[in-house]
Amino acid sequence: MGKKTIRSIPQERTSIPTQDPAVRVGNFDEVTLGYREVDALNESERCLVCPNPECVPACPVNIDIPGFITRIAAKDFRGAYDILTDSTLLPAICGRVCPQEDQCEGVCPVGDKLKPVAIGRLERWVGDTAIHEHWDNTPYIEPNGLRVGIIGSGPAGMACAADMAKAGCDVTIYEALHKAGGVLRYGITEFRLPNGVLDAELENLTRLGVRIECNMLAGRLFTVEQMLDELGFDAVFIGTGAGYPSFMGIGGESLNGVLSANELLTRCNLMGATEFPKYDTPLGLGKRVAVIGSGNTAMDALRVSLRAGAEQVYCIYRRTREESPAREEEIEHAEEEGIQFEWLTLPVEILDDGENNVRAMRCVRMELGEPDDSGRRRPIPIEGSDFEFAIDTVVYAIGTNANPIIGQTSKIELNKWGYIQTDEHFATSMAGVYAGGDIVTGAATVILAMGTGREAARSMKAYLGIRDSETVYQAPQTGSDSKLFGIGLEERTFTRVRLG
Numbered sequence: 001m002g003k004k005t006i007r008s009i010p011q012e013r014t015s016i017p018t019q020d021p022a023v024r025v026g027n028f029d030e031v032t033l034g035y036r037e038v039d040a041l042n043e044s045e046r047c048l049v050c051p052n053p054e055c056v057p058a059c060p061v062n063i064d065i066p067g068f069i070t071r072i073a074a075k076d077f078r079g080a081y082d083i084l085t086d087s088t089l090l091p092a093i094c095g096r097v098c099p100q101e102d103q104c105e106g107v108c109p110v111g112d113k114l115k116p117v118a119i120g121r122l123e124r125w126v127g128d129t130a131i132h133e134h135w136d137n138t139p140y141i142e143p144n145g146l147r148v149g150i151i152g153s154g155p156a157g158m159a160c161a162a163d164m165a166k167a168g169c170d171v172t173i174y175e176a177l178h179k180a181g182g183v184l185r186y187g188i189t190e191f192r193l194p195n196g197v198l199d200a201e202l203e204n205l206t207r208l209g210v211r212i213e214c215n216m217l218a219g220r221l222f223t224v225e226q227m228l229d230e231l232g233f234d235a236v237f238i239g240t241g242a243g244y245p246s247f248m249g250i251g252g253e254s255l256n257g258v259l260s261a262n263e264l265l266t267r268c269n270l271m272g273a274t275e276f277p278k279y280d281t282p283l284g285l286g287k288r289v290a291v292i293g294s295g296n297t298a299m300d301a302l303r304v305s306l307r308a309g310a311e312q313v314y315c316i317y318r319r320t321r322e323e324s325p326a327r328e329e330e331i332e333h334a335e336e337e338g339i340q341f342e343w344l345t346l347p348v349e350i351l352d353d354g355e356n357n358v359r360a361m362r363c364v365r366m367e368l369g370e371p372d373d374s375g376r377r378r379p380i381p382i383e384g385s386d387f388e389f390a391i392d393t394v395v396y397a398i399g400t401n402a403n404p405i406i407g408q409t410s411k412i413e414l415n416k417w418g419y420i421q422t423d424e425h426f427a428t429s430m431a432g433v434y435a436g437g438d439i440v441t442g443a444a445t446v447i448l449a450m451g452t453g454r455e456a457a458r459s460m461k462a463y464l465g466i467r468d469s470e471t472v473y474q475a476p477q478t479g480s481d482s483k484l485f486g487i488g489l490e491e492r493t494f495t496r497v498r499l500g
Helices: 037-044 065-073 077-085 091-097 119-133 155-166 195-207 224-228 261-269 296-307 328-336 405-409 446-464
Strands: 147-151 170-174 211-213 235-238 258-260 288-292 312-316 340-342 345-352 358-371 377-381 387-390 393-396 433-435
Touching (some): 037 065, 065 119, 091 195, 119 195, 195 211, 312 345
Parallel strands (some): 147 170, 258 393, 288 312
Antiparallel strands (some): 358 377
16 A cells, blocks of 8 residues: 555544433433444544654653554554553543643644544544453563552552553552542543543553552651651652642632532542432532533533533633633533533622522623733623622632642652642652652643653662663763673662672
């Protein structure tokens, strides 16, 4: 077959089936149903297999994207999985929740003329096929006697744990909640990321020998310093995330009926609130729910509220749809399900009913001015545009802050916002302690968190003296102290001998 061109590939992006909106608002089953084999084969033909693909460096974990898509096109589906798992432990998860449109698909040259190759949908299809076929890519691991402790079982912790386990370390993850997965479990709804998919890909981690201990709140049961001293870990990675919710500081935020999206989603996703009283987790949303914010977390909160019994659900956002940080697909799904969007609207006060409960919200209309530091046009209040509308519940989804416990209980250096301060290699101010994910970067994506976890693992291996296959061919060090009997000291593949 000759070289592919824009004219020779399928012109239309392969569509993906979804549940009917009228049906899915009554259940928590996955909305997007995924490709069939014929769909994956058709979409794989749209990849131009660029000689210098921009999609690979645009992926935070540097997946060989043309490589795995080429294997799909050749019907070597196991080979495609092998390529994916060289870089990611979570293809079925990342294929569902990563913002490919802003990363790999955003630089796809096919997108210059047509819609870009559906890289995320293809990744998901391979990951789902691997789960269905029970494929296992567990490598042979030679133990090296080193122990690594990981705080947090979210995407950053999982990625770091996998790489350190593959390097031969004895790895233990400490998770504060009663189920593993971090934000993947409590922060993303089942209709976007089914728990069965998360459990299957967590199993890949335990096959590597990683132990996950739940109900273990690091910083309260033990400190980071104690992990290095009393618990005997040679290195520690902190991936506690940034789950401390933000509020606006307006009147009425202490009323009954005001909560954060984190609390709402944790109650529903992790504590069974939507099945009350089967699970002893009440929710009490009321009939009219307003969610402040328009990111992916806000979309989840809106759509969960609808499924949890709310009759009217509003999205309140001070900018327009064009400036919304949520994925376009998530906004479209919310609109299809009947969510009402109040664009260019800013809450200024939450009003009570005289008995300390929410009864309404007072808002002002906005207009867009000049761009601010984010590059988006700054919203400006329109004088005299105040209005109020009746509401029973207000949910805040306007961002999160650093979890404070580690900073409060250890001597680790924090930046001015309370996030852990690291260098470019994700090393903290404490020797042997590394950090990554949202606790370092602030709220970001699953794949970006994984990328920081993998980069921290590379740094940890260098610190521990583990020879990394990626650095085998480094230029030799110079100097009289750089070698012992011809072996590089940094490799630690020697035993010191005391002469009598």
